[in-house]
Amino acid sequence: MAGVRRRYPMLRRSRVLWGSRRVWRPRLVFWSGAIAVGVISVLFARLADVAQTGFHALLGAGEGWRGLLPLAITPAGFVACAWLAHVYFPNSQGSGIPQAIAARHLRDEDERERLLSLKMIVGKIGLTLVGLLCGASISREGPTVQVGASVMLQAARWGGITQAKGLILAGSAAGVAAAFNTPLAGIVFAIEEMGRTYQARTNGLVLTAVIFAGLASLGLSGNYTYFGISEETVSFASQWPLIIGCGIIGGACGALFSLLVLTATRRIRRWNTLQPVKRTLVVAAACGLGVALIGIACGGLTFGTGYDQARGAIEGTPLPWYFFIAKLAAGVLSTISGIPGGLFAPSLAVGAGVGSTLGLVFGGSAGIAALLGMAGYFAGVVQAPMTAFVIILEMTGNHDNVIALMCASVLGYGTARVISREPLYHALSRLFIADAIRRRRAETAITNPVA
Numbered sequence: 001m002a003g004v005r006r007r008y009p010m011l012r013r014s015r016v017l018w019g020s021r022r023v024w025r026p027r028l029v030f031w032s033g034a035i036a037v038g039v040i041s042v043l044f045a046r047l048a049d050v051a052q053t054g055f056h057a058l059l060g061a062g063e064g065w066r067g068l069l070p071l072a073i074t075p076a077g078f079v080a081c082a083w084l085a086h087v088y089f090p091n092s093q094g095s096g097i098p099q100a101i102a103a104r105h106l107r108d109e110d111e112r113e114r115l116l117s118l119k120m121i122v123g124k125i126g127l128t129l130v131g132l133l134c135g136a137s138i139s140r141e142g143p144t145v146q147v148g149a150s151v152m153l154q155a156a157r158w159g160g161i162t163q164a165k166g167l168i169l170a171g172s173a174a175g176v177a178a179a180f181n182t183p184l185a186g187i188v189f190a191i192e193e194m195g196r197t198y199q200a201r202t203n204g205l206v207l208t209a210v211i212f213a214g215l216a217s218l219g220l221s222g223n224y225t226y227f228g229i230s231e232e233t234v235s236f237a238s239q240w241p242l243i244i245g246c247g248i249i250g251g252a253c254g255a256l257f258s259l260l261v262l263t264a265t266r267r268i269r270r271w272n273t274l275q276p277v278k279r280t281l282v283v284a285a286a287c288g289l290g291v292a293l294i295g296i297a298c299g300g301l302t303f304g305t306g307y308d309q310a311r312g313a314i315e316g317t318p319l320p321w322y323f324f325i326a327k328l329a330a331g332v333l334s335t336i337s338g339i340p341g342g343l344f345a346p347s348l349a350v351g352a353g354v355g356s357t358l359g360l361v362f363g364g365s366a367g368i369a370a371l372l373g374m375a376g377y378f379a380g381v382v383q384a385p386m387t388a389f390v391i392i393l394e395m396t397g398n399h400d401n402v403i404a405l406m407c408a409s410v411l412g413y414g415t416a417r418v419i420s421r422e423p424l425y426h427a428l429s430r431l432f433i434a435d436a437i438r439r440r441r442a443e444t445a446i447t448n449p450v451a
Helices: 002-007 009-018 021-059 065-069 068-089 097-105 109-115 118-133 139-158 163-181 185-195 200-221 237-269 274-298 307-314 323-336 342-361 364-381 385-395 399-419 424-447
Strands: none
Touching: 002 109, 002 237, 009 065, 021 065, 021 068, 021 118, 021 185, 021 200, 065 068, 065 163, 068 118, 068 200, 068 274, 097 163, 097 185, 097 424, 109 139, 109 424, 118 307, 118 385, 139 163, 139 342, 163 185, 163 385, 185 200, 185 385, 200 424, 237 323, 237 364, 237 399, 237 424, 274 323, 274 424, 307 342, 307 364, 323 342, 342 364, 364 424
16 A cells, blocks of 8 residues: 555545645535525524514404504514614615625625625524514515525635635525525526526535535425425416416516616615615605505505415415505515515515416416416516526426426516516616725725825
């Protein structure tokens, strides 16, 4: 053996290298970070369910004076969340996915830390839970992406790993995978939505992060499908008008949501410039009141994530024809209000409502119509058709409808591109990048006034 080592010194160097602390420390930190993403995602999910259940328990059956409680609770909760987000947790507002996208485009470490940090994890989770506790039409999945990216970026700092962009991508994918128990959707989301300039060298990071986060999630929650098992199958012979209608109309509604959010967000940011705190709170209070009025008018259907409504529609219970309009409006108000919270689950609920209504028009199964509506609408909102159909397939455990969901997703994407050429998350991410550039120029002007 000694002779072999003398003849092949590379073997000896390789053994020393693989046994060195310098090689294993970054790997262990990275694996630990991915496991942490899975654990945090599961705990976040359980706390979000508790918060939403608590809000509905507070309302009771919605009769008498308790049915009017949202008129006080929801605006007050929105104001509290917006104030805390503005003063103590800046850049925690909204979904969290635009912040993760923006962080991948920023090169300065301090600028990235303003968007992704341990402090951000605490603020994002805490304020999202408060938002759900006061009835906001938000969800935890987008915030989980920002949390996952923050965890992995912190792991990079501790482990001395230099691939910051790849780790943000990996953390984001792990967040989606653990939030929905959809590992394939996490990978597709990283490729299609997070990394429009995706690099093959990040394959290993993304896959490893998704695997370890998924194992942690499975260990805590077991193997499950987000919306249960759907066993219905689309019949192309009789349901092709429904597929086309859900794709085109769902995509148009998704594009409308994106346009409303982007237009309102830009105008609110300009209006807030003179009195940032005061006007931020005014907007939050107005949006909270709007969400409360919509929720009361709809008998409480639009409060929260919309998970129960979407699952009921998939299982065959048609939603009221007006549900998707009301839920879309509540989602817009919650998104532009300045409070932290995602739009994944509310978008799926709106899509289920679109499909349910179109199912009444075109005929066919309510469950199939809800699935197709979800695919068309979600693809229209995020303009990521592969993510849309893959995530719905994994959420329902039925791969027999893959072609139909692909058709609805592509039609939704194509329709949305005609109406709104800016993908929502990427358009919002540019606002955070612009803020970072303005801050950098201001700091440069202070430190170097001559220049």
